[in-house]
Amino acid sequence: MTAHTPAPNRRLRLLRRRLAIVSTVAAGGLLLAACGGNDTEGMDHGSGNSTSATSTPTTGDNPAPGAFNDTDVMFAQMMIPHHEQALEMSGLADGRAADAEVKALVADIEKAQDPEIRTMKSWLKAWDEPESAEKGMPGMDHGAGGMDHGSDMAGMMSDADMKKLQAAKGTEFDRMFAQMMIEHHEGAITMAEDERKNGRNTTAKKLAADVVKGQSAEVDRFEKILDRL
Structure with missing residues (x-):
């Protein structure tokens, strides 16, 4: 029995079919690679945060352009x-x-601090985030008298502390003010250090660095005042 040899036209059809299959597989691989790239591109979980970062437009109208994460939002909401x-x-x-x-x-x-408050409010507006994060947070009570200063926020004075400061005058006020402001500043420094470590937005991290530098210097000045009063 002699081997059957495909006719030239049939061989040409087989070759074309194989080339078509190879082209289809190659195109599918490229499509999957592109889809895979879109799934991961731009995902940024910050520094230890459980949620992915959000991107904001880098236009001139945006006061804090670039990606941000939950730490950036909380820093502004708490520091205000x-x-x-x-x-x-x-x-x-x-x-x-x-x-x-x-x-x-x-x-x-x-x-x-007054300009910094306005700056952080502008961030939250651009990020489409509320100015206050008190809902669902333990220790935050707005009640009839506004925010309870006895909250768990680092360095915050209680309502009783504020009343004592209001009642003081002269050297007594100076000493009490210095003592309270040292504690208050140290709380702000702690919050700012956390932002520097775990935040994502470059603008927010820069302001946090300014807070650490500026308020640390003021703490030193208040401590020297207490030494001589």
Whole structure:
């Protein structure tokens, strides 16, 4: 029996079919590779955060362009009321503080922290996040008197502390103000250090670094004031 040899036309059809199959497989592989790249591209879990980072447009209208994570959001939401209490404490110095350096520090605190509050509020607006994170957080109670200053937020003064500071005058106020502001600043520094370590947004991390630097220097000045009062 002689071997059957395919006709030339049949061999050509077989070759074309094989080439078509190879082309289809290759195209499918490229498609899967592209899909796989889209699934992972842009995923950023920050530094230990359980949720993925969110991207914001890098336009000139965005005050904090680039990716951000939950740590960035919480930093702004917590630091805003923290700064607001520092301004409230500083406001009590008018007519109560006697020491010239205490008065100078009050002016420095107001000059730095009021603009930072506005800046962080602009971040949250751009990120489409609420300014307050009190809902569902233990120790946060807005009640009839606003935020309970006895919350678990680092360095926050209680309502009783604020009443004592309000009742003090002269050297007593200066000493109490310095002691409370040292504690308050140390709380802010702790929060800012966490942002520097675990935050994702470059702008937020830069402000956190400024908080650490500026408030650490003010703590040193308050400690020197206490040494001489």
